[in-house]
Amino acid sequence: MKNNRVAVFRKEHFNAAHRLNNPNWSDEQNERVYGKCNNLNYHGHNYDLVVQVTGEIDSETGYVMDMKVLSDLIKIEVLDKFDHKNLNLDTPEFANINPSAENIAIVIYDKLRTKLKSELDLKIRLYETERNFVEFPVS
Numbered sequence: 001m002k003n004n005r006v007a008v009f010r011k012e013h014f015n016a017a018h019r020l021n022n023p024n025w026s027d028e029q030n031e032r033v034y035g036k037c038n039n040l041n042y043h044g045h046n047y048d049l050v051v052q053v054t055g056e057i058d059s060e061t062g063y064v065m066d067m068k069v070l071s072d073l074i075k076i077e078v079l080d081k082f083d084h085k086n087l088n089l090d091t092p093e094f095a096n097i098n099p100s101a102e103n104i105a106i107v108i109y110d111k112l113r114t115k116l117k118s119e120l121d122l123k124i125r126l127y128e129t130e131r132n133f134v135e136f137p138v139s
Contacts, residue, residue, distance in 0.1 A: 007054040008064045012074050014083035017044040018099040021088075042086055047104075048127035049078065051112065055120040065120060077111040101128040105136040 019042045020034040030038045037043065051074055055064045085091055087099040093107050105126040113122055127133040 004057045005054060006057055006064050007052050008067065008070075010051045010053075010067060010070050010074060012049045012051070012071075012079060014047050014049065014079050015044060016047060016082050016085050016087050017042040018087040018094075019043070020098055020100055022098065042088065045128050048133075049074070049108065050125040050127075051108075052123040052125065053116065053120050054123070055117075065116075073112060073115050077115065078108055101126055101132065101134045102136070105134045109136050 018037075019039060020037040021030050022033075025033070051070065053065050053070060057064055081091060081093070082104075087094045087104070093111075094103070097103050097107070105124045108126065109122060109124045112124075116122055123135065123137065125133060125135045
């Protein structure tokens with residue numbers, strides 16, 4: 001039988017502030033490790049998010065997943081919660097997790113994974129800048 005697995009992608013954008021800081025470290029160690037990202041008054045990023053869903057094409061709809069459904073899911077689970085927020089102060093997801101790009105990608109993955117059919121694979125790519133991005137999970 002022919003393999004009809006296809007990856008579909010939805011790109012979104014959100015703006016958020018954060019501060020990278022380990023409360024178990026001294027101010028000097030935080031400054032040495034995180035540099036400007038440890039700014040006491042936080043700093044912001046214009047994040048680009050790419051959500052990849054991979055699966056078999058449904059023979060009735062022709063879709064792997066309805067992109068409107070995926071768009072709505074990202075809006076509810078990610079954009080409404082993180083856009084124009086201070087991730088350290090405004091979001092319970094990062095109350096005890098350093099909001100690095102790596103951790104943000106994992107949090108987004110966890111939020112979306114529970115909302116998708118189990119037979120669909122999910123991958124998150126998060127651009128913190130044009131040149132710096134993370135991907136989760138890694139195959």
